Amino acid sequence: MSTRQQIVITPYKTLGDSGRELWEYRDLFYFLAWRDFKVRYKQTVIGATWAVIRPLLTMLVFTVIFGRIAKLPTEGEAPYAIMVFTAMLPWYFFSNTLSESANAVVNNSAMISKVYFPRIIAPTAPLLVNIIDFLISFVLLLALMAWYRFQPSIYILLMPLFLLLAAITALGLGYLISALNVKYRDFRYVIPFIVQIGLYISPVGFSSQVIPEQWRLWYSLNPMVGVIDGFRWMVIGDSANIYWDGFFLSNAISLALFLIGYRYFMHTERQFADSL
Amino acid sequence: MPTACNLHNYILMSTAIKVENLGKKYIIQHQQQSRYQYNSLGESLSRGIKSLGKNLLHPFHSNTKAESAEEFWALKDINFEIKQGDRVGIIGRNGAGKSTLLKILSRITHPSTGRITINGRVSSLLEVGTGFHPELTGRENIFLNGAILGMHKKEIQRKFDEIVDFAEVEKFLDTPVKHYSSGMYVRLAFAVAAHLEPEILIVDEVLAVGDFEFQKKCLGRMEKAGNEGKTVLFVSHNIASIRKLCRVGVLLIDGQINLFSDIEQVISKYLTTSTPVNPCYKSKEEFRMITKQYFVNDASVLNSSENLCGTFHIGETINFKFRIKRGLLKKTMGGIKAALEIRSNDGLKIANIISSDCSFQIDSFDDQIGLLINIEDIRLYPGEYILSIWVGTLDSHETYDYANECIRFEIVSGGKLTTRNLPRNDGLFFFTPKWSTV
Numbered sequence: 001m002s003t004r005q006q007i008v009i010t011p012y013k014t015l016g017d018s019g020r021e022l023w024e025y026r027d028l029f030y031f032l033a034w035r036d037f038k039v040r041y042k043q044t045v046i047g048a049t050w051a052v053i054r055p056l057l058t059m060l061v062f063t064v065i066f067g068r069i070a071k072l073p074t075e076g077e078a079p080y081a082i083m084v085f086t087a088m089l090p091w092y093f094f095s096n097t098l099s100e101s102a103n104a105v106v107n108n109s110a111m112i113s114k115v116y117f118p119r120i121i122a123p124t125a126p127l128l129v130n131i132i133d134f135l136i137s138f139v140l141l142l143a144l145m146a147w148y149r150f151q152p153s154i155y156i157l158l159m160p161l162f163l164l165l166a167a168i169t170a171l172g173l174g175y176l177i178s179a180l181n182v183k184y185r186d187f188r189y190v191i192p193f194i195v196q197i198g199l200y201i202s203p204v205g206f207s208s209q210v211i212p213e214q215w216r217l218w219y220s221l222n223p224m225v226g227v228i229d230g231f232r233w234m235v236i237g238d239s240a241n242i243y244w245d246g247f248f249l250s251n252a253i254s255l256a257l258f259l260i261g262y263r264y265f266m267h268t269e270r271q272f273a274d275s276l
Numbered sequence: 277m278p279t280a281c282n283l284h285n286y287i288l289m290s291t292a293i294k295v296e297n298l299g300k301k302y303i304i305q306h307q308q309q310s311r312y313q314y315n316s317l318g319e320s321l322s323r324g325i326k327s328l329g330k331n332l333l334h335p336f337h338s339n340t341k342a343e344s345a346e347e348f349w350a351l352k353d354i355n356f357e358i359k360q361g362d363r364v365g366i367i368g369r370n371g372a373g374k375s376t377l378l379k380i381l382s383r384i385t386h387p388s389t390g391r392i393t394i395n396g397r398v399s400s401l402l403e404v405g406t407g408f409h410p411e412l413t414g415r416e417n418i419f420l421n422g423a424i425l426g427m428h429k430k431e432i433q434r435k436f437d438e439i440v441d442f443a444e445v446e447k448f449l450d451t452p453v454k455h456y457s458s459g460m461y462v463r464l465a466f467a468v469a470a471h472l473e474p475e476i477l478i479v480d481e482v483l484a485v486g487d488f489e490f491q492k493k494c495l496g497r498m499e500k501a502g503n504e505g506k507t508v509l510f511v512s513h514n515i516a517s518i519r520k521l522c523r524v525g526v527l528l529i530d531g532q533i534n535l536f537s538d539i540e541q542v543i544s545k546y547l548t549t550s551t552p553v554n555p556c557y558k559s560k561e562e563f564r565m566i567t568k569q570y571f572v573n574d575a576s577v578l579n580s581s582e583n584l585c586g587t588f589h590i591g592e593t594i595n596f597k598f599r600i601k602r603g604l605l606k607k608t609m610g611g612i613k614a615a616l617e618i619r620s621n622d623g624l625k626i627a628n629i630i631s632s633d634c635s636f637q638i639d640s641f642d643d644q645i646g647l648l649i650n651i652e653d654i655r656l657y658p659g660e661y662i663l664s665i666w667v668g669t670l671d672s673h674e675t676y677d678y679a680n681e682c683i684r685f686e687i688v689s690g691g692k693l694t695t696r697n698l699p700r701n702d703g704l705f706f707f708t709p710k711w712s713t714v
Contacts, residue, residue: 009383009392031423039411113605114406115424116383270386273379274302274566275605 033128062205076239100126101174153237172258226250298354298390365518368528396475405465410454443467555586557682568603571677589691
């Protein structure tokens with residue numbers, strides 16, 4: 001009898017309510033993530049291969065253009081290809097999570113207008129399948145290092161921490177845009193734009209050292225700068241010459257974005273069913 | 277004081293749902309001419325700049341927003357209390373706020389005012405098969421759909437065999453559901469829903485629109501829940517099934533509770549407030565515009581010269597004309613189909629005329645589409661008949677709008693086919709087949 005749950009529905013929801021509900025629906029989170037995974041790897045045989053081929057090819061192109069033709073400097077002792085591939089991992093993780101998360105509410109609209117569940121689950125679920133993609137690429141990175149006989153730094157053990165940082169950055173923006181997407185459908189077009197431009201304005205194909213010293217702090221306003229620099233430091237080690245002020249500024253911006261995105265999502269979720 | 281405490285507990289326990297001052301407000305934008313349901317950012321920005329410009333130019337004018345937006349209360353001042361184990365029927369005409377109340381109780385949408393306290397685990401069935409993914413197998417969809425309906429993984433595992441048995445799909449368990457027939461699909465979807473073990477069950481009647489077998493299963497399942505002492509909330513127009521299932525009734529009229537009482541009293545009140553012969557229907561367009569994807573905007577019964585007419589003789593030409601409009605909610609791709617249901621005045625469904633059965637395809641349209649159904653030789657017995665119009669997806673899985681009992685027409689004795697005065701309700705169909713001696 002004491003297990004009987006009580007639900008109170010009012011125009012506003014408290015933070016405690018949201019937390020309890022999220023726990024109550026943890027299995028749904030798992031099943032939605034699992035659905036994404038199944039569908040991605042079932043529909044296309046290339047699905048899994050795609051996760052490997054795309055960063056590999058991009059890495060090749062960037063290495064040739066920036067490393068060989070433009071002759072930009074690498075980080076520390078690392079081969080250019082490894083430096084680029086190290087950035088490719090968080091970048092693809094970020095951009096894929098962001099794209100899927102930002103469209104999650106609209107794509108699940110049939111569910112949202114017919115069943116109740118904590119809405120935040122929808123844009124968070126893509127995280128899991130992208131972590132799997134990330135891990136596949138990570139194994140690839142290890143193989144690449146073996147090929148170049150490059151020994152990674154001990155900091156590589158901190159990888160989960162840096163992955164979390166990338167996740168926070170992607171989800172913060174994902175929450176914000178998925179909620180905005182319900183109200184303003186043209187935000188759909190913003191995502192491919194962010195992803196495309198972001199690849200070039202983030203230090204993916206080049207080291208952030210090529211940015212003139214006086215601009216580095218400004219450059220770090222891009223939250224992905226901190227994530228990518230962190231990844232490089234983690235793999236290449238102290239010779240990577242990380243700019244810590246910028247790193248922390250970037251992280252602060254990621255965190256702020258996450259909080260804003262989360263708050264905005266929770267604030268507008270009550271209207272989703274009315275406007276989907 | 278243990279006794280007082282127990283008493284307090286008893287009162288708490290015996291209330292399943294308590295609704296206090298509940299209200300739901302929609303804002304209707306009048307200035308919005310766009311037929312797209314969603315705002316585009318560009319549009320909003322330009323509107324914002326325009327009004328900013330206006331305010332700068334005429335700083336002393338009153339707020340322009342007030343005239344452009346109008347409040348619409350779909351529900352207002354709703355108060356009621358449902359005891360545990362009660363079986364409650366919610367009755368009302370189209371647009372009375374039934375679906376809105378259901379959606380709020382199911383937590384799909386939020387109320388604008390008030391408070392609802394629900395004691396116990398709730399399952400609401402507004403649709404079956406929510407979240408089914410066509411690429412996934414039957415087995416996978418059982419787990420996914422169960423989780424969406426709020427079941428835990430262990431619970432689904434425990435009931436898995438039962439669900440499969442109930443759905444009769446063992447052989448196809450590992451086939452993607454996109455290869456299922458629509459009957460199998462619905463059976464599987466319903467099987468999952470039927471194995472929920474809620475303490476409070478909220479069911480929408482649109483769920484029971486569908487084939488007869490399914491409807492029967494659905495009602496049977498609810499009856500079972502009711503007999504097990506569970507609290508059941510059932511929204512319906514179907515007096516017969518409400519009478520059979522429910523003990524208490526709520527009559528909603530224009531978003532307010534008109535009567536909350538014994539089911540028989542509520543039904544008789546509902547029947548007396550129902551309209552007499554009325555060959556013409558007009559929806560509450562502004563409201564349906566924001567709550568539906570497609571809706572029946574207006575409907576009428578016409579005679580052979582296409583004039584509005586509510587009374588016909590046997591053998592005459594009868595035309596049903598209605599318009600489907602696109603609401604501002606627009607999300608599902610794919611075609612739509614429509615059905616006309618004809619009921620006799622004692623609630624018996626005597627015809628279900630579906631566009632697809634007549635090999636008629638409703639083409640895609642921008643704003644609205646007008647449809648005319650022509651019956652050249654109506655062979656119904658004298659009596660009063662009630663027409664309902666249904667609009668939904670091609671596979672009938674989803675209902676967009678159900679204009680229940682929107683039109684009434686009458687067949688009277690007389691006309692060229694009859695040679696005697698036919699008593700009312702002495703039959704349903706007036707057939708005049710060929711007779712011969714053999």
